[in-house]
Amino acid sequence: MTFVQRGRSIAVSGFLLSGAIGIISSTQTWLTVARADAGEAILVPGSSALPLLAPLSLAVLALGIALSIVGPVMRLVFGVLATAASLFLGWTTLQLLLTAPLSAVGPTVTETTGLAGSAAIADVVAGIELSAWPVMTLIGWVILLAASLVVLLTWRRWKRGGRRYRTDAAHVESSAGPVDAIDSWDDLSRGTDPTR
Structure with missing residues (x-):
């Protein structure tokens, strides 16, 4: 089987894998904040450090599932959307x-300490340590x-996708034999009268 013939399975697998990495990493600790007031370290999950991580990862999973059954035009649309999402999330x-900015830990620090404002947060934060999860997530976006x-x-x-995903009546095969309950249900789904 050539690369082109495996294109669908490679693409769907890649979408699902990267979406799963994103979802899992959104629940893990990305940043650990050392406090200047000698308080307990503050753990910042991926969903707080990068608020769009979980919703866009779910969208990537949905694209991967839908990619396995859509037609040619939607494949192209999904490919463009996934390219844009990977570039945005990767960046x-x-x-x-590279920077571990205070803005990434600000909401969690405010929630933990009750202090708000960039100056107050900067006074509390003595240092920010990165975990391995952002690197793993970046690999997922690659x-x-x-x-x-x-x-x-x-x-x-x-x-092309199988006939089971078609809804038009033009592809309905009529059978000369007896009609069972499943055939009747399929006829109803297509908008055809099963009592013909």
Whole structure:
């Protein structure tokens, strides 16, 4: 089987893997804040450090599931959307990795200490330590970018979806034999009178 023939399975697997990494990492500790007042360290989860992480990861999972059954035009649309999402999420995750800004820990510090405002938060924060989760998440976005490029390169040559996903009556096969309950239900789903 060639790369083009495996395009759909490679792309769907990449979407699902990167979305799962994003969802899992959103619940894990990304940043540990050392406090200047000698209080207990504050743990900042990925969903607080990067608020769009969980919803966009869920969207990537949904794209991956839908990608397995959509037609050619929607494959292209999904490929473009996934490319944009991977670039946006990759850039924001990389920025957080390189700078570990106070804005990423601000909401969690405010929730823990009750202090608000950038000056008050800066006085409380003695240091910010990164965990391995942002790096793993960045790898997930690289996987998503690669999978979306697979979609953009191979979407025209994927096999068509099965008849079970079609809703038009033009592809209905009429049988000369007896009609059972399942055939009647399928006829109703297509808008055809099963009592014909």
